[in-house]
Amino acid sequence: MAAPTLVRMPPSPTGQCHLGTARTLLMNYIFARSTGGEYIYRSEDTDQERSTPENEAQILQMMSWLLGTDCKAGAKELYRQTEHTPLYQHYLEKLWESGHLFACFTSAEELQLLRDRAETERENFVFWSPDRDLPLAEQRARIAAGESCVYRLRCPRSQTLTFTDAIKGEISVESDTLGDFVVARSDGTVLYLLANVIDDWHDGITHIIRGEDHLANTPKQLLVYRALEALSPGLQLPVFAHIPLVVDHEKRKLSKRRALPGMAVMVHEFIEQGFVPEAVANGLMMIGWNPKSTQEIFSVEEMAAVFSLSQVQRAAAQYDFEKMQWYNQQWCARLSDVQLTGYYQQWQATTGQVVTPESPLLTRALRLSMEKARTFRQAVGDMQYLLQRPRITLAEITQHNEPLTEQTVRQILLSVQETLSPLAGEVWTAESIKAAIVATIQHSGLKTRDFMPVWREAMSGQTPSAGPIEIALVVGKAETLARTERLL
RNA sequence: GGCGCCAUCGUCUAGUGGUUAGGACGCUGGAUUUUCAUUCCAGUAACGGGAGUUCAAUUCUCCCUGGCGCUGCCA
Numbered sequence: 001m002a003a004p005t006l007v008r009m010p011p012s013p014t015g016q017c018h019l020g021t022a023r024t025l026l027m028n029y030i031f032a033r034s035t036g037g038e039y040i041y042r043s044e045d046t047d048q049e050r051s052t053p054e055n056e057a058q059i060l061q062m063m064s065w066l067l068g069t070d071c072k073a074g075a076k077e078l079y080r081q082t083e084h085t086p087l088y089q090h091y092l093e094k095l096w097e098s099g100h101l102f103a104c105f106t107s108a109e110e111l112q113l114l115r116d117r118a119e120t121e122r123e124n125f126v127f128w129s130p131d132r133d134l135p136l137a138e139q140r141a142r143i144a145a146g147e148s149c150v151y152r153l154r155c156p157r158s159q160t161l162t163f164t165d166a167i168k169g170e171i172s173v174e175s176d177t178l179g180d181f182v183v184a185r186s187d188g189t190v191l192y193l194l195a196n197v198i199d200d201w202h203d204g205i206t207h208i209i210r211g212e213d214h215l216a217n218t219p220k221q222l223l224v225y226r227a228l229e230a231l232s233p234g235l236q237l238p239v240f241a242h243i244p245l246v247v248d249h250e251k252r253k254l255s256k257r258r259a260l261p262g263m264a265v266m267v268h269e270f271i272e273q274g275f276v277p278e279a280v281a282n283g284l285m286m287i288g289w290n291p292k293s294t295q296e297i298f299s300v301e302e303m304a305a306v307f308s309l310s311q312v313q314r315a316a317a318q319y320d321f322e323k324m325q326w327y328n329q330q331w332c333a334r335l336s337d338v339q340l341t342g343y344y345q346q347w348q349a350t351t352g353q354v355v356t357p358e359s360p361l362l363t364r365a366l367r368l369s370m371e372k373a374r375t376f377r378q379a380v381g382d383m384q385y386l387l388q389r390p391r392i393t394l395a396e397i398t399q400h401n402e403p404l405t406e407q408t409v410r411q412i413l414l415s416v417q418e419t420l421s422p423l424a425g426e427v428w429t430a431e432s433i434k435a436a437i438v439a440t441i442q443h444s445g446l447k448t449r450d451f452m453p454v455w456r457e458a459m460s461g462q463t464p465s466a467g468p469i470e471i472a473l474v475v476g477k478a479e480t481l482a483r484t485e486r487l488l
Numbered sequence: 489g490g491c492g493c494c495a496u497c498g499u500c501u502a503g504u505g506g507u508u509a510g511g512a513c514g515c516u517g518g519a520u521u522u523u524c525a526u527u528c529c530a531g532u533a534a535c536g537g538g539a540g541u542u543c544a545a546u547u548c549u550c551c552c553u554g555g556c557g558c559u560g561c562c563a
Binding site for chain 1: 491493494499500501502512513527556559560561562563
C-alpha cells in the first residue's frame with residue numbers, strides 16, 4: 001500500500017462556482033477517493049478585494065450538490081487562507097531574515113514605466129530588482145523611515161528549474177526568464193505564490209492537481225519550496241499534476257460572458273436547467289479524462305475506482321454542452337424512481353416552483369416526460385398536461401384537425417369513451433388499450449391518422465405531445481375518461 | 489516580444505513502427521409511429537505541414553505552422 005495521499009480542494013471565492021472550478025475540485029476529490037486518501041478544503045481568499053463570503057458559501061453549496069455529499073463535512077480540514085495570516089507572517093519573516101526574500105523599493109509606477117518601455121521596444125521584460133542585494137539592516141532602516149516596499153523572492157541566476165509533472169511530464173525553465181517576483185504586498189499580506197506553498201507544505205499535501213494555467217508559475221513555487229527547505233531540511237515536494245483547460249467553441253478559456261445563449265457554464269445554471277448532479281459530474285470528468293475504455297457512463301464512485309492521473313489528457317478540451325445534455329438524459333434514465341423524483345422536486349424547489357407531492361402519478365409522468373426531454377426544464381410542457389387536466393375545447397380540437405368536422409371529432413371522443421369504459425382497471429395496459437382502440441377504429445371506418453391526433457389532443461391539449469395511450473397509462477383510467485368526457 | 493505547454497473525425501476521445509484508424513456526442517438517412525421525441529439500424533467524418541530515422545511512419549526525432557497559457561502588489 002502506497003503512502004496515504006492528501007490533496008487540497010482550493011477554490012478561490014472571487015466568483016461563483018464555474019465549470020472549470022468544479023471540474024478541478026471534482027478531479028481532486030476523485031483522485032483522493034481513488035487512492036484512498038483525503039482532502040483538505042481550502043478557500044483561497046488572499047485576494048481580499050474580490051473574495052466574498054457569498055461566493056465562498058455558493059461554491060461549497062455547488063460542490064456539495066455535485067458530489068451528492070456535504071463537501072465540508074467530508075474534508076479532513078477546512079479553512080480559509082486569511083485564517084492562516086499568522087502562519088504566513090511567520091514564514092515571511094523567516095524567509096526575509098534568511099535572505100531568501102528582500103524588500104524591493106521600486107514603486108509600482110516605476111515598474112509600470114519599465115514594463116511599458118520593454119513593450120514598446122519589443123524587449124523581453126524580466127525584472128531584476130536593484131534592491132536584491134541590499135543588506136537586511138538597510139532594508140529595515142528604509143522601511144522604518146516610512147518607505148513603501150513589496151517583498152520579492154531573490155531569484156537565482158542561470159539555473160535550470162526542473163520538475164516532473166504527473167500529466168505533462170518533465171518541465172524545465174531557465175531561472176533567468178523569471179526575475180525577482182513578488183510574494184508579499186506592500187501591506188505585508190502574502191500572495192498566492194507564497195501562501196499556497198506554505199499551506200501545501202504545512203498541510204503535508206502529497207498531490208497538487210490544478211489547472212494548466214498554473215503550470216507557468218510552478219517553477220516560481222519551486223523556488224519558494226527551495227527557500228523553505230533551507231529553513232526546514234528534508235522537505236518533501238508534492239507531486240504536481242496540471243490538468244488541461246476547458247475551452248469554449250472559440251477555443252478561449254471558458255467564461256460565462258462568452259458562452260453561447262442557453263449554454264450552462266456556471267454550476268448553478270445546470271441546477272436551474274434541471275440537470276442531475278451525476279450527469280454533470282460524469283460529463284465534467286469526461287472533459288480531458290478518459291478511462292481508456294468505451295464506457296461513457298460513470299458514477300463518481302465508478303470514476304474513483306478506475307481513475308488515474310496518467311489517463312488525463314495533455315491538450316485543452318473544448319466544452320460541448322450538447323454532450324452534457326446527453327449525459328443528463330442517460331443519467332435520468334438510469335436513476336431509480338426515488339432518486340429521479342427527488343431530484344425533480346429539488347429542482348422545483350430551487351427554481352421557486354410549487355413542489356409536486358410524491359406519488360406514483362408523478363413518477364410515471366416524469367418517466368414519460370424524460371423520455372423526450374434532456375433536462376427537467378425541457379420537460380415542463382409535458383409535465384403540465386400529465387399532471388393537470390388540459391383546458392382545450394372541442395372547438396379548438398376541431399380547428400386543429402381540419403378538415404374534420406366538429407361532429408366527427410365528437411364522434412371520435414365518444415367512441416374512445418365507449419371503448420375504454422368497459423375495460424377493467426387491471427387490464428389498463430398499453431396492449432389492451434391499443435387493441436381496443438384499433439378495433440374501434442376499424443369498426444368506425446375512420447382513419448388512424450384522423451382518429452389518434454384528435455384523441456391525443458383531447459388528452460394533452462397540445463401538439464406536440466406524448467401519445468394518447470402513453471398519457472392514458474400515466475394518468476390512469478378515471479382521468480383518461482374524464483378528459484374525453486368533459487369535451488362531450 | 490519572451491518563456492512554457494499542446495496538436496487523431498465538427499466536438500470529446502481510443503489506438504498502433506505494418507489496423508478496414510475504434511467508440512461517444514452531433515449531423516444525415518432508414519425502420520417504428522397519430523405529432524414531437526424516444527428506441528433500433530445504417531451512414532457521414534480525422535492522424536496540421538515539411539524533413540529525418542526505418543523495409544515501413546498517424547505512431548520515433550527535428551523544424552515549421554497553428555492554438556492555448558504565463559509574462560500582475562490576481563488566483
